[in-house]
Amino acid sequence: MRLATIKLNGAEIAGIVTAEGILPIEALNAAKGTEWKTDMMSLIQSQQIPAMTEWYNNGGKEELASVAGLVPNEEVVYAPLYRNPKRIFGIGLNYVDHAGDIGSAAPTGFPGSFFKMPDTLIGPGDEIKTPALKEAQKTTAEAELGIILGKDCRDVAEEDWESVIAGYTTILDMTEESILKGNDFVKGNPRYLCIVKNFPTFFSFGPQFVTPDEVPDVLKIEVQSVLNGEIYAKNVVSNMTHVPSRLISLHSSIQGWYAGDILSTGTPRAFHIQDGDIAECRIYGPDGFEMAPLVNPVVDLKLHPEKA
Helix, strand or coil, X not given: CEEEEEEECCEEEXXXXXXXXXXXXXXXXXXXXXXXXCCHHHHHHCCCHHHXXXXXXXXXXXXXXXXXXXXXXXXXXXXXXXCCCCCEEEEECCCHHHHHHCCCCCCCCXXXXXXXXXXXXXXXXXXXXXXXXXXXXXXXEEEEEEEEECCCECCCCHHHHHHHEEEXXXXXXXXXXXXXXXXXXXXXXXXXXXXXXCXXXXXXXXXXXXXXXXXXXXXXXXXXXXXXXXXXXXXXXXHCCCCHHHHHHHHHCCCCXXXXXXXXXXXXXXXXXXXXXXXXXXXXXXXXXXXXXXXXXXXXXXXXXXXC
C-alpha cells in the first residue's frame, strides 16, 4: 500500500494512492464507517498502518474503486508526508563513493550521524532555498532512502528491525558544503555539521509513503541522485557501509526511537545545486518496483531575496 499527504480545502490530509489519484482517508471513513486517522502522523503514532495494510491487501484495494471523493492525479497537490516529527536523523558518508567526495573515509565502527530540525521540512514541488548568508557559497543535495519509524522503541535486535518501522519514502537532504569544508569567508570544521544541515528548506520528503510489504528486500533498492533530469550518481542499499538493519538497531540502543522519527540513510553522492536547478530523488528496485520521484526546484536567496 502507498499513502500520501495532499493539500485539500486548506488542510493537509492523508490519502491512499491509486492509479487514478489519491483517495482521502476521510472519504474512505465516510463511505465504509471506518475510523482510520486522517492525517499521516496520527496514522503512524496510533499504529493503524499495519491493520490498514492488511485490509488493503485482502480486498480493500478493490473496494476503493467504489468510494467517492477521489482527487484525480492532475489535481493532486502534495504536501510533506507530515510536518512535526520528533526527530530527523541523518547518516553521513554511508557509501564509500560519497565519503571520497569530501576527502574522508567512510565511518566503519559507528555511522556518521546528525540531527536535523523539523522546521527544515519541505515537500514535493516546494522550493529548496540556498542561503543568503555570504559564507554560504555551495549548497549540495543528497538523494536518500528514508525509513519512517512506526513505534516508540529501544534496544531493537538487528533481526527484528522491520517490526518497528512503518514505511519508506524518498528524501532530498541538503548541506551547505562550503561552510563545512571552508571557503574565502570561513575556515571549515567538521563540528559545523549541525549548522550546515539546518538551514530552512534543507530537508524534503515524500510524495509517497510505501509500506514494508511492497519492499521485500530493501538491500536491492537503488537510490539515484538526479540533477536537471540527468542521473548524477546511483547505488544500491547493499553497498552501504551501515545497512538499515544495523542503523535501526544501533540507534535504538543509543537514543531510542519515537513513532514518526525519520531516518535518512545516506546518499550515493551529493550534487551541487544552483538557482534554477531541479533536484530529484528516484528509487527503484527489482521486478519493476519504483517509488514516485521526489522533485524540488532550487532558488538562490542571494539572487531572489524576496523569497526569503
